[in-house]
Amino acid sequence: xxxxxxxxxxxxxxxxxxxxxxxxxxxxxxxxxxxxxxxxxxxxxxxxxxxxxxxxxxxxxxxxxxxxxxxxxxxxxxxxxxxxxxxxxxxxxxxxxxxxxxxxxxxxxxxxxxxxxxxxxxxxxxxxxxxxxxxxxxxxxxxxxxxxxxxxxxxxxxxxxxxxxxxxxxxxxxxxxxxxxxxxxxxxxxxxxxxxxxxxxxxxxxxxxxxxxxxxxxxxxxxxxxxxxxxxxxxxxxxxxxxxxxxxxxxxxxxxxxxxxxxxxxxxxxxxxxxxxxxxxxxxxxxxxxxxxxxxxxxxxxxxxxxxxxxxxxxxxxxxxxxxxxxxxxxxxxxxxxxxxxxxxxxxxxxxxxxxxxxxxxxxxxxxxxxxxxxxxxxxxxxxxxxxxxxxxxxxxxxxxxxxxxxxxxxxxxxxxxxxxxxxxxxxxxxxxxxxxxxxxxxxxxxxxxxxxxxxxxxxxxxxxxxxxxxxxxxxxxxxxxxxxxxxxxxxxxxxxxxxxxxxxxxxxxxxxxxxxxxxxxxxxxxxxxxxxxxxxxxxxxxxxxxxxxxxxxxxxxxxxxxxxxxxxxxxxxxxxxxxxxxxxxxxxxxxxxxxxxxxxxxxxxxxxxxxxxxxxxxxxxxxxxxxxxxx
Amino acid sequence: xxxxxxxxxxxxxxxxxxxxxxxxxxxxxxxxxxxxxxxxxxxxxxxxxxxxxxxxxxxxxxxxxxxxxxxxxxxxxxxxxxxxxxxxxxxxxxxxxxxxxxxxxxxxxxxxxxxxxxxxxxxxxxxxxxxxxxxxxxxxxxxxxxxxxxxxxxxxxxxxxxxxxxxxxxxxxxxxxxxxxxxxxxxxxxxxxxxxxxxxxxxxxxxxxxxxxxxxxxxxxxxxxxxxxxxxxxxxxxxxxxxxxxxxxxxxxxxxxxxxxxxxxxxxxxxxxxxxxxxxxxxxxxxxxxxxxxxxxxxxxxxxxxxxxxxxxxxxxxxxxxxxxxxxxxxxxxxxxxx
Numbered sequence: 020x021x022x023x024x025x026x027x028x029x030x031x032x033x034x035x036x037x038x039x040x041x042x043x044x045x046x047x048x049x050x051x052x053x054x055x056x057x058x059x060x061x062x063x064x065x066x067x068x069x070x071x072x073x074x075x076x077x078x079x080x081x082x083x084x085x086x087x088x089x090x091x092x093x094x095x096x097x098x099x100x101x102x103x104x105x106x107x108x109x110x111x112x113x114x115x116x117x118x119x120x121x122x123x124x125x126x127x128x129x130x131x132x133x134x135x136x137x138x139x140x141x142x143x144x145x146x147x148x149x150x151x152x153x154x155x156x157x158x159x160x161x162x163x164x165x166x167x168x169x170x171x172x173x174x175x176x177x178x179x180x181x182x183x184x185x186x187x188x189x190x191x192x193x194x195x196x197x198x199x200x201x202x203x204x205x206x207x208x209x210x211x212x213x214x215x216x217x218x219x220x221x222x223x224x225x226x227x228x229x230x231x232x233x234x235x236x237x238x239x240x241x242x243x244x245x246x247x248x249x250x251x252x253x254x255x256x257x258x259x260x261x262x263x264x265x266x267x268x269x270x271x272x273x274x275x276x277x278x279x280x281x282x283x284x285x286x287x288x289x290x291x292x293x294x295x296x297x298x299x300x301x302x303x304x305x306x307x308x309x310x311x312x313x314x315x316x317x318x319x320x321x322x323x324x325x326x327x328x329x330x331x332x333x334x335x336x337x338x339x340x341x342x343x344x345x346x347x348x349x350x351x352x353x354x355x356x357x358x359x360x361x362x363x364x365x366x367x368x369x370x371x372x373x374x375x376x377x378x379x380x381x382x383x384x385x386x387x388x389x390x391x392x393x394x395x396x397x398x399x400x401x402x403x404x405x406x407x408x409x410x411x412x413x414x415x416x417x418x419x420x421x422x423x424x425x426x427x428x429x430x431x432x433x434x435x436x437x438x439x440x441x442x443x444x445x446x447x448x449x450x451x452x453x454x455x456x457x458x459x460x461x462x463x464x465x466x467x468x469x470x471x472x473x474x475x476x477x478x479x480x481x482x483x484x485x486x487x488x489x490x491x492x493x494x495x496x497x498x499x500x501x502x503x504x505x506x507x508x509x510x511x512x513x514x515x516x517x518x519x520x521x522x523x524x525x526x527x528x529x530x531x532x533x534x535x536x537x538x539x540x541x542x543x544x545x546x547x548x549x550x551x552x553x554x555x556x557x558x559x560x561x562x563x564x565x566x567x568x569x570x571x572x573x574x575x576x577x578x579x580x581x582x583x584x585x586x587x588x589x590x591x592x593x594x595x596x597x598x599x600x601x602x603x604x605x606x607x608x609x610x611x612x613x614x615x616x617x618x619x620x621x622x623x624x625x626x627x628x629x630x631x632x633x634x635x636x637x638x639x640x641x642x643x644x645x646x647x648x649x650x651x
Numbered sequence: 652x653x654x655x656x657x658x659x660x661x662x663x664x665x666x667x668x669x670x671x672x673x674x675x676x677x678x679x680x681x682x683x684x685x686x687x688x689x690x691x692x693x694x695x696x697x698x699x700x701x702x703x704x705x706x707x708x709x710x711x712x713x714x715x716x717x718x719x720x721x722x723x724x725x726x727x728x729x730x731x732x733x734x735x736x737x738x739x740x741x742x743x744x745x746x747x748x749x750x751x752x753x754x755x756x757x758x759x760x761x762x763x764x765x766x767x768x769x770x771x772x773x774x775x776x777x778x779x780x781x782x783x784x785x786x787x788x789x790x791x792x793x794x795x796x797x798x799x800x801x802x803x804x805x806x807x808x809x810x811x812x813x814x815x816x817x818x819x820x821x822x823x824x825x826x827x828x829x830x831x832x833x834x835x836x837x838x839x840x841x842x843x844x845x846x847x848x849x850x851x852x853x854x855x856x857x858x859x860x861x862x863x864x865x866x867x868x869x870x871x872x873x874x875x876x877x878x879x880x881x882x883x884x885x886x887x888x889x890x891x892x893x894x895x896x897x898x899x900x901x902x903x904x905x906x907x908x909x910x911x912x913x914x915x916x917x918x919x920x921x922x923x924x925x926x927x928x929x930x931x932x933x934x935x936x937x938x939x940x941x942x943x944x945x946x947x948x949x950x951x952x953x954x955x956x957x958x959x960x961x962x963x964x965x966x967x968x969x970x971x972x973x974x975x976x977x978x979x980x981x982x983x984x985x986x987x988x989x990x
Contacts, residue, residue, distance in 0.1 A: 110696070110717075112693075112694065112695040112696045113693050113694075113695070114692050114693050115692070115693070116692075116693035117693075148716040148717065148718055148752075150692060150718070150719065150720060150739055150740055151739065151740040151741075151761070152692045152739070153692070153739065153761070153762060154692075157692055158758070162758065177753060178751065181716075182740075182752070182753065182754040183751065183752050183753025183754060184753060184754065192757050192758055193758075195757065195758055195759075196758035199758070341781040341782060341807050342781070342805070342807030342826040342848065343807075343826065344804065345804050346804070347782075347804070408848075412762045412764060412781045412807075414850070414867075414892060414894060414911065415867060415892050416892055416911035416912055416937070417911060417937070417955065425691045426691060
């Protein structure tokens with residue numbers, strides 16, 4: 020995905036600054052009346068569109084995105100038609116990333132483009148054979164596009180489509196998958212949950228269904244899924260910044276939490292954070308149809324109201340496991356706790372997605388999060404061909420090297436800070452996280468990496484064993500359970516491509532660098548406690564309070580912790596056993612699809628209630644209805 | 652341009668070093684991709700991928716759609732223009748030699764790893780799926796699952812191979828073992844257990860009761876009773892993954908095994924002794940696939956991100972046959988008489 024953004028970022032460098040990206044931090048909207056929110060939403064959408072129009076080189080050809088924006092604005096249909104003929108005269112690439120842009124152009128331009136341009140677009144769906152891919156986001160893009168295009172051309176025979184199936188066959192197949200995916204997401208949870216970049220691959224296809232599906236039920240379902248995605252984004256973001264855990268993120272976003280495509284959606288929907296550079300790359304494909312959707316005021320309240328602390332429990336699922344596992348999809352028990360100054364999030368550990376998962380963190384609020392590494396967490400740097408084979412249908416020998424060559428450079432390195440591990444078990448209670456590690460003999464990296472941001476202040480290694488630090492208005496206490504040393508965290512710099520794909524080198528960034536706490540012990544653990552600075556008279560009084568908390572732990576024969584949290588909870592957590600809180604074992608079997616102040620649903624229900632205070636929206640996928648109500 | 656030239660002219664130049672003879676009785680089809688090591692889904696394709704066919708001059712020419720993830724093909728014995736391909740999107744079928752295609756599978760079957768046609772019941776097509784076994788009874792037009800006897804979990808299937816002597820007798824190589832059906836996949840039973848994936852299963856062209864299989868961690872396996880019982884072949888390590896195995900159709904007793912980490916191994920005494928045959932191959936002799944030409948016994952080694960190599964002395968010396976920077980997933984020889 021990131022490599023596909025490169026052209027957009029190049030474009031960003033060539034044109035004038037983006038107003039919101041380079042401007043001051045936006046203030047959350049004070050006026051929550053629907054018409055005010057709608058105008059502000061449309062203004063942000065227009066900013067995105069305008070930026071692409073202003074980037075047009077009068078002497079040069081239009082990019083595909085510029086051509087699309089011109090269609091949205093109703094400009095120069097004849098010139099755009101000619102340009103589309105040129106673009107389609109070239110060999111096509113992009114697979115499902117090709118499909119949804121051309122779907123957007125086909126629908127946006129259906130009443131404007133010349134007959135020749137429309138015919139060329141239609142014929143491209145015969146001559147170019149896009150791959151369907153191997154992840155859910157690939158399939159959602161592929162089938163949403165195919166669903167819409169076969170509605171646009173409903174009666175065509177198989178020989179007019181790349182895959183040899185008729186419009187009717189393709190439409191039925193696309194509908195079948197889309198319903199299946201929506202059913203999974205609303206019964207046992209989303210697979211690629213809270214993704215920092217892949218949110219676009221879901222939100223854009225859902226918007227297109229909501230905008231252009233002829234089938235009223237699918238149109239409504241698209242809108243409902245988009246509601247669910249945007250409500251979750253609002254609920255999981257700290258002032259617009261999507262924090263952990265994430266089913267998938269990347270080496271940049273896991274540190275600079277703001278720097279993600281998800282932030283584009285936070286900005287577009289709620290306006291309380293700046294958009295990323297180039298509007299996140301794919302953001303333009305949402306903007307061109309954004310007028311078909313708007314988040315209800317209720318979602319704005321969820322996104323912006325941080326005046327009360329809240330805990331949310333969600334049920335999600337892992338990526339599909341093809342082999343070497345007794346379960347097809349591992350259940351994921353996700354906890355989120357958000358306060359005004361920080362957020363703490365986690366799931367129970369284990370391997371949910373072998374490459375880009377992020378299991379837990381504390382993310383603190385920064386008045387301006389741009390460029391700030393506002394997070395703290397630890398990981399076991401796990402890398403295993405056999406685990407990769409669980410999720411990928413590939414041979415074992417080459418997979419680890421392959422990942423680096425395909426743009427995921429950190430998978431096989433010992434100091435990585437991205438990814439999950441079968442040897443990590445995590446428990447969270449409010450703003451306390453306990454992560455335990457029991458790394459099997461023979462595993463590549465017998466160590467735990469703790470991430471310490473360059474943006475932390477007053478990092479203090481206390482004689483008690485706690486490491487104290489401040490981030491934003493948050494106090495942090497990090498307790499490694501085994502001896503450690505410090506390393507600088509090097510960056511990854513892409514070198515010119517060779518025949519073996521992407522090539523990387525490590526480099527030391529200029530200025531202050533992040534550090535890694537390296538604890539080279541197989542049985543290990545991390546305890547992190549967060550608190551708001553406003554709760555204490557001083558940083559020293561926070562430290563004193565932490566030192567006074569009862570803590571017992573052992574690492575042999577397996578890690579076990581007994582800890583009384585800052586919130587007075589007595590937590591006992593032993594690797595391989597259910598956590599115990601105040602004498603009561605945590606029963607994950609009772610976990611609901613959503614449970615918390617803002618999102619609620621029973622497991623298997625297909626019915627999600629989104630709430631803030633007295634306002635509620637019910638997404639009922641059984642009846643395909645959206646209901647709004649206000650409680651007295 | 653350079654790649655195009657090398658793929659067409661280089662084999663011509665080398666042809667003089669290869670044995671001359673009558674026109675081959677078989678066409679050679681390659682399934683694979685070129686210059687895709689760093690490719691991810693959505694990348695710009697810089698070369699043609701999918702099906703390549705050997706030309707009269709000994710080079711290879713691309714045919715049909717540009718598709719980077721084709722893993723192998725199976726041909727209809729009645730008409731070689733009809734063949735089925737395991738591709739990342741499902742099973743593709745062509746009725747015109749690869750010019751046009753139809754995906755017969757739907758969204759509920761994906762990433763087949765192999766496909767096989769029953770030569771005694773050629774409307775029957777089998778697909779090895781990462782979550783089981785797919786069967787088509789109508790020449791690939793529609794598909795259903797037939798998994799009775801396969802475990803609920805543990806049925807990742809890498810390879811499917813049909814016994815040429817009995818209709819409906821099929822072997823599936825999976826993550827938990829070798830499975831056999833004798834009623835066209837209505838019922839399966841495990842005939843050999845493994846703990847990692849079985850990667851290839853082949854039937855001897857000389858003795859239909861003689862079968863070989865290779866695996867990720869169980870080494871090479873052999874059956875002399877038509878696949879009812881299997882035993883490890885001595886002298887082949889199970890510590891390294893083996894990817895493919897081939898019989899020499901021209902000479903009984905000659906066998907080749909391909910491995911990423913070991914390179915190419917051959918035996919010329921029916922598996923009693925083995926030799927590494929990597930001299931003349933690139934230093935990184937990561938052999939993805941091997942095969943033997945039924946017309947002349949030429950041994951092929953497809954080197955990952957390398958080229959296709961050929962040997963006319965069963966591995967003692969090698970020549971590059973072009974297809975540089977390729978990943979050839981499979982080589983299939985098709986009798987020209989079926990054209």
